[in-house]
Amino acid sequence: MQLDQKVQQKKYPPYIDIYEKVSLVYRTSLLISLKFSFLPVHRIALEINIPHTSHKLQICSNQESVHGACIQYSNGSKGVTFCKCNQGWSGQYCTCSSDSLCMGVVANNRLLCVCPSNQNPTCYNGGQCIPIDKNIIPNKQFICICQKGFSGKKCEIADNKIIVSFHKSIILPQSIFIRFIEVINDAVPENGLTFKTISVNQNSITIFWSRPFHIIFAKFFDNNYYLITVQKTYNRSSAISTIVKPSGY
Numbered sequence: 512m513q514l515d516q517k518v519q520q521k522k523y524p525p526y527i528d529i530y531e532k533v534s535l536v537y538r539t540s541l542l543i544s545l546k547f548s549f550l551p552v553h554r555i556a557l558e559i560n561i562p563h564t565s566h567k568l569q570i571c572s573n574q575e576s577v578h579g580a581c582i583q584y585s586n587g588s589k590g591v592t593f594c595k596c597n598q599g600w601s602g603q604y605c606t607c608s609s610d611s612l613c614m615g616v617v618a619n620n621r622l623l624c625v626c627p628s629n630q631n632p633t634c635y636n637g638g639q640c641i642p643i644d645k646n647i648i649p650n651k652q653f654i655c656i657c658q659k660g661f662s663g664k665k666c667e668i669a670d671n672k673i674i675v676s677f678h679k680s681i682i683l684p685q686s687i688f689i690r691f692i693e694v695i696n697d698a699v700p701e702n703g704l705t706f707k708t709i710s711v712n713q714n715s716i717t718i719f720w721s722r723p724f725h726i727i728f729a730k731f732f733d734n735n736y737y738l739i740t741v742q743k744t745y746n747r748s749s750a751i752s753t754i755v756k757p758s759g760y
């Protein structure tokens with residue numbers, strides 16, 4: 512077994528799963544210890560005792576095995592366990608379904624799985640499909656992480672695109688706040704806020720916004736305010752291009 516440098520920096524103890532030859536009934540699993548884990552190559556001689564069919568598996572009570580069972584290695588010390596996944600599931604805690612793709616490990620050693628591109632329903636406009644554990648959200652199979660400029664449950668909605676250019680006489684800071692206001696009859700206006708950074712020699716910004724609005728203005732850190740646009744009727748997925756000028760122009 513040859514290990515590259517990245518693998519050597521982590522501990523990946525090998526293990527052996529034992530099944531019946533004909534029926535493929537699962538018997539047990541053995542954990543193999545490596546005395547010198549820093550070596551790039553390991554030659555291991557083993558004497559394996561295969562349990563009888565009447566052998567009872569050592570079941571543990573680890574609740575992290577979502578779609579499987581917690582099993583103790585038959586030759587390991589007490590407390591050394593793993594998740595034996597049900598058919599169609601994989602991953603450290605059996606959270607990746609057979610029709611999904613494992614992308615890596617996130618917080619708490621959880622696997623991040625994504626839906627295949629041919630799964631129906633899919634996410635539109637380049638959105639990334641993430642399967643949802645049915646034990647957490649029973650009535651939802653997936654969520655879509657949308658690309659910039661799109662929103663909705665399946666990323667099917669194009670966000671409002673606002674291109675704002677500033678007059679050359681306006682000295683732009685490195686970052687500004689953009690505030691959106693939605694005017695509602697007989698109710699308090701709804702406010703939304705986003706933050707934009709501005710590069711050197713840049714005099715325009717592009718903003719994507721998915722919520723309704725009627726007024727947009729920019730706020731600089733010196734407490735100067737500039738009106739960007741006012742619209743009487745909100746139109747979803749609209750494109751707005753405007754030039755902000757100082758007073759007197």
